[in-house]
Amino acid sequence: MKAELNPVPDGGIANRVRWLAPSGTSMARQAAQNAFSRQCKFIDFTIGELALFPDELIRQAAISAIAEGRNRYSDTIGLPALRLAIAREISAETALTWTAEEVAVTAGAKPALVFAWLTLLDPGDEVIVPVPYWQTFPSQIRLCGGVPRFVRHRDDGQLDVTDVRRNITDKTRVLLINTPNNPTGAVYRDDILHEMGDIAVEHDLWIVFDQCYRSFVHTGDRHKHITELIPELRKRTITIDSFSKALAIAGWRVGFMLAPNAIITAVRALQSHMTSCANVIGQYGALAYLNAETDRFRKRAVDHLSENRKNGLRILSELNGVDPPLAQGGFYFYLNIARLLGRQAGDTRIHSCDHLTQFLNERTGVGTVPGSAFGDPLSIRISYAVEPDDLREGLERLVRACNSLR
Ligand code: PLP
Numbered sequence: 001m002k003a004e005l006n007p008v009p010d011g012g013i014a015n016r017v018r019w020l021a022p023s024g025t026s027m028a029r030q031a032a033q034n035a036f037s038r039q040c041k042f043i044d045f046t047i048g049e050l051a052l053f054p055d056e057l058i059r060q061a062a063i064s065a066i067a068e069g070r071n072r073y074s075d076t077i078g079l080p081a082l083r084l085a086i087a088r089e090i091s092a093e094t095a096l097t098w099t100a101e102e103v104a105v106t107a108g109a110k111p112a113l114v115f116a117w118l119t120l121l122d123p124g125d126e127v128i129v130p131v132p133y134w135q136t137f138p139s140q141i142r143l144c145g146g147v148p149r150f151v152r153h154r155d156d157g158q159l160d161v162t163d164v165r166r167n168i169t170d171k172t173r174v175l176l177i178n179t180p181n182n183p184t185g186a187v188y189r190d191d192i193l194h195e196m197g198d199i200a201v202e203h204d205l206w207i208v209f210d211q212c213y214r215s216f217v218h219t220g221d222r223h224k225h226i227t228e229l230i231p232e233l234r235k236r237t238i239t240i241d242s243f244s245k246a247l248a249i250a251g252w253r254v255g256f257m258l259a260p261n262a263i264i265t266a267v268r269a270l271q272s273h274m275t276s277c278a279n280v281i282g283q284y285g286a287l288a289y290l291n292a293e294t295d296r297f298r299k300r301a302v303d304h305l306s307e308n309r310k311n312g313l314r315i316l317s318e319l320n321g322v323d324p325p326l327a328q329g330g331f332y333f334y335l336n337i338a339r340l341l342g343r344q345a346g347d348t349r350i351h352s353c354d355h356l357t358q359f360l361n362e363r364t365g366v367g368t369v370p371g372s373a374f375g376d377p378l379s380i381r382i383s384y385a386v387e388p389d390d391l392r393e394g395l396e397r398l399v400r401a402c403n404s405l406r
Contacts, residue, residue, distance in 0.1 A: 003124060006120045010208060015145065017382050022267065024373020027130045031367075038323060044367040045322060045382040047295025048182070050248040051127035052329070052389075054285070055297040061288030062281045070284060074277045077145045077268045078105025078256070082283050085290035090239075093214075094228045102258050102269045104365040109212050109242035109255035115267045116174075116208050116257065117144035125173040131160055131226055132334070132374035134182045147171070150174045152376065155305055161195045168199070174206045175199065177226065180213040183381040187217055187230055187329040188225050190229055197230040207233060210240040212255075213330035215298045218364040219370030223329065226368045230403075235260055245331075252282030273373045308384045318401050337371075338378040343405035351403060364397040 007099050021027070029046040047123040077083070083100040091098045114138070121127070123145040129137055131150045138148040149167050152160040153356070175196055179188040200207050207226060216224040227234045242255035242290075244284070257267060271277065288299065309327055318325060321339035325332075341352055345363075353370040357380055359367045371379030382398075384391055 016151065020139060020143065020400070022140070025369050028369040028373060031361065041387070041393075041395070042365045042367065043390050045384075045386065045394060046367045046369050047386070048245075048332075049250040050245060050301055050304070050385045051219060051387050052248045052301060055289055055300075056271065057294075058249065058285040058289045058297075059294055062252075062285040062320060063106050064286035065281045070280055072280070074105075074283060076272045076277055077264065078103070078278060079280075079283050082287045082290070083108065083256075085287055086258075086320075089290055090225075090241075091256060094151040094225045096227060096231055096234070097167075098258060101261050102264060104257045104259070105229060105278050105283060106255050106257060106262050106267075107253040107275045108244055108250075109207050109210070109240050110140075111271070111275060112240050112242075112255050113137070113208070113210070114140050114144065115270050116240065116259075116263075117141055117146055118206075118270060119266045120174055120206050120238075121146035123296055124171060125172040126168060126169060127174040128164055128172060128177055130164075130367070131174050131179075132183055132247070132371060133377040134178065134304075135373055135375075137176060137178075138375075141220045146173075153181075153184060153186065156319055157181070157184050157328070158189060158192050159196065161192060161199070164196065164199060166261065168203050168205075172203065172205060176206055176208050178210040178212075179215060180211075180223065182213065182330055183332050183369070183371075183379075184334045185326045185328055185330050185332045187220070187223065190221070190224060193224065193226045193229050197233050200236055201235065205236070207237045208240060209237055211325065212240065212242045212245055214241070215246045216302060216305055216331060217329040218306055219328045238263060239406050243282075246301075247289060248301065249282060249285060252285065253279045254282040254286050256374055258388040274312050304388075308386070308388055312382075312384045315392065315399055318399050318403070322402065327384075331383055333384055334371075335380050336378055337380055337402075340402060340405055343369055343379075345401070345406070353377055356380060356402075360401060361397060364401045366394045366398050366401075368398070 064343045083103040086130045087098040087100045126149045127141050129148040141148045153165050154160045168241040209226050217223045239258040242249035322335050327332050357368050357370045369381040
């Protein structure tokens with residue numbers, strides 16, 4: 001029999017995924033690497049993960065897990081000891097008591113989010129999603145039959161609570177809160193979280209609270225969980241968290257969710273039909289680190305990021321026509337490039353944020369993510385979780401190229 005050239009028959013793809021594109025961040029990374037002419041070292045600021053080796057404890061525990069033959073499925077929602085260790089850590093952080101029964105370990109935070117939408121949303125239910133957003137949020141919500149309802153951030157990076165109130169309808173089911181925020185780098189203030197909590201109670205809504213960047217706050221107060229401010233919210237809050245960024249093990253795929261027991265029961269059923277469990281070797285790595293009750297990796301990561309942040313802000317302060325980024329938490333510089341649009345280098349006139357990132361790829365060998373990937377046509381995102389030398393060289397090239405625009 002002859003092999004078919006196109007094994008997918010016309011009309012063979014379900015409507016559910018026809019519209020779905022790969023994440024804007026991964027496309028930006030691909031475009032950056034394809035576009036650059038390789039005359040000098042390509043510097044990639046599109047990547048959302050730390051350029052650090054995981055802690056020795058984690059690496060050794062994972063190696064031992066392999067050596068000891070820990071090759072079987074774990075309990076569907078995670079090693080009981082890991083769930084307990086997570087409950088202990090979050091209890092210490094929030095000064096509330098969380099139990100292992102409220103924890104489900106998942107293969108990274110992404111499936112935890114999908115499980116949240118699948119558990120909470122019936123077709124047509126709406127989720128309040130602040131713009132700019134991490135693109136996976138609206139994509140997943142749509143895939144799960146929900147409808148993202150977009151609201152604004154204010155210029156200071158805080159949620160526009162008036163806009164949130166304006167967009168509540170009788171279909172609204174969930175308020176999505178992501179702090180520290182990807183991509184803006186904002187850390188929401190207590191009063192804003194209080195107001196969001198009030199709205200959730202007034203309208204009987206769920207809160208999906210994504211705190212994957214909680215370890216990295218660089219200015220002002222520390223990160224606060226919304227239930228720390230309003231403990232009654234815990235019966236209507238699903239917390240999404242991950243070791244990807246916090247322990248620099250993004251590729252090992254270990255994240256988790258904290259939620260009321262009824263949600264965790266549903267997640268157990270869902271995960272049993274999907275991934276079965278998170279990567280067991282990764283779970284043992286995370287467990288060893290949590291059980292050591294040490295803060296040393298977080299300190300190392302924060303030192304690395306603070307130094308990069310300081311140096312990066314200094315270099316970016318030389319940009320003409322671009323305000324300094326917020327960079328309060330996480331590891332992104334989010335630049336408003338509105339005033340660069342319409343400017344020209346030679347016969348190239350920059351007409352959009354996508355065009356600016358293409359220009360930076362091709363002219364300078366620096367990869368950045370266009371704001372269009374976050375629903376915002378006037379910005380670009382730079383990850384500063386890279387090697388310090390790469391950060392310096394890449395930002396200097398970027399500043400020279402942007403300042404050459406007239
Ligand atoms: N939530 C936010 C806000 C993120 O930026 C990311 C990853 O970039 C995730 C969740 C997913 O993390 P994980 O690697 O654990 O799936």
